[in-house]
Structure formats: structure tokens, C-alpha cells
Amino acid sequence: MDIKEIQNLIKFVAKSGASEVKLEMDDIKITIKTGSDPETTAVHYAPVAPQMPQVQAAPVAEAQPVAKAAAPAAEENSKLITIKSPIIGTFYRKPSPDKPLFVEVGQTIAEGDVLCIIEAMKLFNEIESEVSGKVVKILVDDSSPVEFDQPLFLVDPS
Structure with missing residues (x-):
């Protein structure tokens, strides 16, 4: 598999x-x-x-209502695009310990730019941006484990 x-x-x-x-x-x-x-x-x-x-x-548990964030915060984040992890693995912000970071907060990125690397089963996968814009927030610490579909970056496309 x-x-x-x-x-x-x-x-x-x-x-x-x-x-x-x-x-x-x-x-x-x-x-x-x-x-x-x-x-x-x-x-x-x-x-x-x-x-x-x-x-x-296992039996399906009853759905619990999820608490919604405050409306002003939702409006503020509605214009931001979330870049999520396509795989499970370990998140790295730079290609090797002695190299510079791929991206920083405030940096402008273009579609296809490498944002990070996720190591999965001894394979290093470059994660490329699907959008152009400005990196607003990096949601994961370097060398941290990430799950599939976990948010990694917030990007302002404007």
C-alpha cells in the first residue's frame, strides 16, 4: 500500500x-x-x-456542534488562503541545517515556489505553493510532525 x-x-x-x-x-x-x-x-x-x-x-459517534470563531476574526481570515500538508511526515523549513529558510513571514511568493520539505518514510518531498501572494503566518514549527491536510501556511493572495 x-x-x-x-x-x-x-x-x-x-x-x-x-x-x-x-x-x-x-x-x-x-x-x-x-x-x-x-x-x-x-x-x-x-x-x-x-x-x-x-x-x-467502530460505531459512528454522534456529531457534536463545533464552536465558531468570532465574526471579526472570520472576516479577517476569509481573504487568506491556507496551504495544507498533502502528506503525513516531518515538516522542515529549510533544505538542510546549514541552508537558509525556504520562506519567511512577510515574504512574497509565486506559484510553484518551494515553501518547505516534508519527510515521509525517508523521502524528502518539496511542497510547492499553489498560489501567489504574501506569507502571513507559518503555522508549524520546524522539525515538527504534521498530519495529512494539516494547515501549514496562511497566504494573502492580494
Whole structure:
């Protein structure tokens, strides 16, 4: 099972509303747990001895209403574009420890500029900007683990 299939599985579980899904296949065991907060998703990935595929889904928990942010803050952030992590891994702001940062807050970026690197399974993936604009906020610390679809940067396209 490759990273793209795992990402699709995570999206499917998040949309389904299941609180926990366990998947065991020939060479891997994946457990995906979601909380009442949509930003909370835990994924456990481990190799296992060969077995027959099994899928279990836990009962769906009742949806809890999510508290909304204050209206002024929402209006302020409505013009900002959020750049999210396309994969699970470790977030790095520079290509190597002795090199400069890819981007800083306040820096103007163009579409296709490299914003960061995310290391996943010993592979270093350059994350490129899909929009042009000005970096308003960097939401993740250097060398921190990130989840799939986790917000990384806020960009003002104007």
C-alpha cells in the first residue's frame, strides 16, 4: 500500500464519520482514529506478519456542534488562503541545517515556489505553493510532525 492509498483511506474515514477504523492486510496494519474535532486524526501504521485482509469500523459517534470563531476574526481570515500538508511526515523549513529558510513571514511568493520539505518514510518531498501572494503566518514549527491536510501556511493572495 503506497502513501497515496493511505491518504485516500484517511480522507474516506474522516468523511464517513467513523470514530475508528482498523485495516490489516498482507504486510501492514493501519489504525485510523478520529476525534470529535475534525483536526484530530491519529494514524498508526505498522508492518505485520502475513494474514488475510480484515476491515473493522467502530460505531459512528454522534456529531457534536463545533464552536465558531468570532465574526471579526472570520472576516479577517476569509481573504487568506491556507496551504495544507498533502502528506503525513516531518515538516522542515529549510533544505538542510546549514541552508537558509525556504520562506519567511512577510515574504512574497509565486506559484510553484518551494515553501518547505516534508519527510515521509525517508523521502524528502518539496511542497510547492499553489498560489501567489504574501506569507502571513507559518503555522508549524520546524522539525515538527504534521498530519495529512494539516494547515501549514496562511497566504494573502492580494
